[in-house]
Amino acid sequence: MPVKPTHCSRCGQPLVTRDVHGRPRTVCGACQTVYYQNPLPVAAAVVLNARREALLVKRRRPPQQGMWCLPMGFAELDETIADAALRELKEEAGIEGRVRRLLDADSLPTDHYGDLLIVTFEIEKVGGQEQPGDDAEDVRYFPIGQHPPLAFSSNDKALQVCAAVHQEGWQMLDSFERLQREEGKALLSDDLVALVQDRAPDVARRWLADVQSNPTTQSYHGVRGEQLLQRASQAVSQFGRWLSGDEAAEEVKTFYRTLARERRGQGFRLHEVLSSLTLLKKHVWEAARAQIASERAIDMYRLLELNRRTAVFFDKAMYYTARGFEAEGS
Numbered sequence: 001m002p003v004k005p006t007h008c009s010r011c012g013q014p015l016v017t018r019d020v021h022g023r024p025r026t027v028c029g030a031c032q033t034v035y036y037q038n039p040l041p042v043a044a045a046v047v048l049n050a051r052r053e054a055l056l057v058k059r060r061r062p063p064q065q066g067m068w069c070l071p072m073g074f075a076e077l078d079e080t081i082a083d084a085a086l087r088e089l090k091e092e093a094g095i096e097g098r099v100r101r102l103l104d105a106d107s108l109p110t111d112h113y114g115d116l117l118i119v120t121f122e123i124e125k126v127g128g129q130e131q132p133g134d135d136a137e138d139v140r141y142f143p144i145g146q147h148p149p150l151a152f153s154s155n156d157k158a159l160q161v162c163a164a165v166h167q168e169g170w171q172m173l174d175s176f177e178r179l180q181r182e183e184g185k186a187l188l189s190d191d192l193v194a195l196v197q198d199r200a201p202d203v204a205r206r207w208l209a210d211v212q213s214n215p216t217t218q219s220y221h222g223v224r225g226e227q228l229l230q231r232a233s234q235a236v237s238q239f240g241r242w243l244s245g246d247e248a249a250e251e252v253k254t255f256y257r258t259l260a261r262e263r264r265g266q267g268f269r270l271h272e273v274l275s276s277l278t279l280l281k282k283h284v285w286e287a288a289r290a291q292i293a294s295e296r297a298i299d300m301y302r303l304l305e306l307n308r309r310t311a312v313f314f315d316k317a318m319y320y321t322a323r324g325f326e327a328e329g330s
Contacts, residue, residue: 008033039107039115043084044072044155045123046103046162047095052170053141054159055130056150057092060137063112064151068142070120070158073135085121093139095128103161106154120158122165168298179305188298189306192288193240199287200239204232207276207283216275219268231259232280239284243309249316256317260324270325274318281314 004026007014013030020027026035047055056068071092075084082099089097100122108116132139142148144163150156175188196203208229211220220228235255242248263273288306292299 004037005035037114039117040113041075041081041084042072042116042118043075043081043088044070044118044120044158045085045089045097046070046120046158047089047093047097047123047125048162048166049125049141051141051143052166053143054147054162055093055095055139055141056147057132057136058138058140059151060132060135063110066137067151068148069151070155072118072120072152072155081119082121085119085123089123090128092133092136094131094133095125097123098126100124101165103165104154104158106157108152108154118152118154118158120154120161122162168296172298172301175301175305179308187305187309189288189302189309190240192291192302192306193243193309195291196284196287197237197240200233200236203236203280203283203287204229206286207232207280210279210283211276214275214279217272217279219272220276223266235280236284239313243313252313252316253320256320257324257327260321261327264325270322273321273325277314277318277321281310284310 005015008028008031010033011028011031013028015026015035016029017024018027019025020034026037027033028035045055049055055071057071058068059065071085071089073084073088073092075081079087086097086099089095103120103122105117105119108118110116130139130141144159147159171188175186178187208225211217211228212223212225213221238251238255242252260270260273264270285307289303292303
């Protein structure tokens, strides 16, 4: 524990304990100077690499010698707490950084230094090379949540806060990368697809009312809607499976070529059938949009992702429909 003063630094007289503002405090019995015991300020840094791992240093000296912790140290006079975090990062881990955000402020009682106020920032690496400084035995990146036991509980808390801050962004990035690779599964928009499928009859009814009144689909006006409704409901209810990837491609091709053959035989014109598919895409989108109650970034991303998936799907549907009409006309 830190050594408490016994004599006044102003007049040299012995210090006593008195009640000041409802708390026992150290006071000079002669000049009444109050010696406030404040926590020592400590600055800590969370640095993430491209693999979303956090930089840790292995402590060379007490306290907790040999344990891992975030790059951290005491703030000094004439520097901000953020500047202290950048300085300690350079001294302990060899890298230069830029403060991105404040992550956490935590109180920590210690036997070695007394009460500490640990302020942790997320810092982006902008230069330097990871190497242990004088106070560190080693420096290494570890996955958050899979790192060795840490010397200070506040470090665990800060890493958890950092992971929570990035969670939605990482989810969006992972889903986007799977979408780009056309894996077709475990996408953030999958739940919206499922909700649209559950509402297939309602989506089909809305579509039917639209095509039977829209000027771009005049061949549909006055047509009895039972068969149209059945086909539309079938298309929406199969939507999720058809979006899943290559394994459903042949089924999509068969469905829309068959649809083209039926519509051509009923006297529908190609441009009107294509317009009806555009209207169906619109009602699928509106059904998904109705399920989003917030405007969080992750929810907006889910809608944009679904929009891209439906656009690609309906492009294929229109292509197979057009090819179906051409086959019937040849």
